[in-house]
Amino acid sequence: xxxxxxxxxxxxxxxxxxxxxxxxxxxxxxxxxxxxxxxxxxxxxxxxxxxxxxxxxxxxxxxxxxxxxxxxxxxxxxxxxxxxxxxxxxxxxxxxxxxxxxxxxxxxxxxxxxxxxxxxxxxxxxxxxxxxxxxxxxxxxxxxxxxxxxxxxxxxxxxxxxxxxxxxxxxxxxxxxxxxxxxxxxxxxxxxxxxxxxxxxxxxxxxxxxxxxxxxxxxxxxxxxxxxxxxxxxxxxxxxxxxxxxxxxxxxxxxxxxxxxxxxxxxxxxxxxxxxxxxxxxxxx
Numbered sequence: 268x269x270x271x272x273x274x275x276x277x278x279x280x281x282x283x284x285x286x287x288x289x290x291x292x293x294x295x296x297x298x299x300x301x302x303x304x305x306x307x308x309x310x311x312x313x314x315x316x317x318x319x320x321x322x323x324x325x326x327x328x329x330x331x332x333x334x335x336x337x338x339x340x341x342x343x344x345x346x347x348x349x350x351x352x353x354x355x356x357x358x359x360x361x362x363x364x365x366x367x368x369x370x371x372x373x374x375x376x377x378x379x380x381x382x383x384x385x386x387x388x389x390x391x392x393x394x395x396x397x398x399x400x401x402x403x404x405x406x407x408x409x410x411x412x413x414x415x416x417x418x419x420x421x422x423x424x425x426x427x428x429x430x431x432x433x434x435x436x437x438x439x440x441x442x443x444x445x446x447x448x449x450x451x452x453x454x455x456x457x458x459x460x461x462x463x464x465x466x467x468x469x470x471x472x473x474x475x476x477x478x479x480x481x482x483x484x485x486x487x488x489x490x491x492x493x494x495x496x497x498x499x500x501x502x503x504x505x506x507x508x509x510x511x512x513x514x515x516x517x518x519x520x521x522x523x524x525x526x527x528x529x530x531x532x533x534x535x536x537x538x539x540x541x542x543x544x545x546x547x548x549x550x551x552x
Contacts, residue, residue, distance in 0.1 A: 268312065277301055277320070286310055295320050295341075321360075324348055332356050337363065339378075358382075364389075380417075401436075421446070437474070440465060459484070478503070484520075496531070498522065503539060514541055 268289045276282065277297020281304045289312040295304050296319040304323045305311060311324075312331045318341040324330060327348040334355050337344050341360040345351065351370045363379040364370065368387045375394035383389060383402040392411045401420040402408065408427035416435045421427070427446045437455040440446060440462050447466045458477040459465050465478075466485040473492040478484055481501040488506055491497065495512035498505070503520040510526035517539025525545040 276304055280304065280306060282308065284308055290316050295323060318344065
């Protein structure tokens with residue numbers, strides 16, 4: 268590979284259509300305020316680089332970025348690109364990843380509203396993220412040890428697995444399909460509305476009005492804290508390990524829960540069964 272070290276580029280399309288290029292300690296910045304530094308390039312590696320200009324990685328085939336920084340001025344950094352590996356890198360510009368395929372993000376630091384839209388095949392591990400509308404309409408996701416904070420996350424996603432994660436969010440997983448969340452903590456209001464085939468295993472869930480209008484919803488060995496008006500109009504199979512504040516009009520299925528502060532049945536179409544396991548144990552004793 269051709270190697271460029273200790274250089275600065277500020278002009279428009281500075282390294283346009285490059286191939287087989289390695290960048291070391293390179294800075295993309297300057298009063299020229301140029302855009303699209305590496306647009307339409309192939310087989311690019313960037314190590315210890317600084318990106319302070321817009322749109323550096325559009326239409327890239329095969330890209331590796333490590334130990335680098337994309338500032339808030341580095342808007343829309345990676346669009347329409349494929350086969351991407353990003354390690355130990357700050358991604359702090361808005362819309363940092365969009366319409367990309369086969370992406371790995373490891374040990375990352377993401378502060379980026381509207382991150383990850385319309386992507387296919389994203390793996391993420393040991394990463395912290397602050398975002399709004401995080402990963403919207405993306406599919407084939409595999410996340411491990413991801414701590415995410417922000418509103419409206421994971422809406423309209425498909426075929427996703429999350430493990431050992433922590434999400435402080437609201438309106439998460441709306442309209443999602445075929446998604447599994449394991450060993451994770453999910454905090455937020457209005458979780459998972461309109462989802463299809465959404466499964467939680469060994470999770471802690473907290474927040475008002477979770478999991479309404481769902482189809483194929485499953486909860487296995489989960490705890491719901493401060494959760495009220497749960498499961499309204501949902502098809503649910505749930506095994507809960509702690510009491511809930513209230514359950515309202517589950518549409519179909521069975522819910523096993525130790526106790527419910529209130530069970531609301533004011534919809535005749537609501538036929539979901541609620542089994543209070545603590546009461547059953549008392550009766551059996």
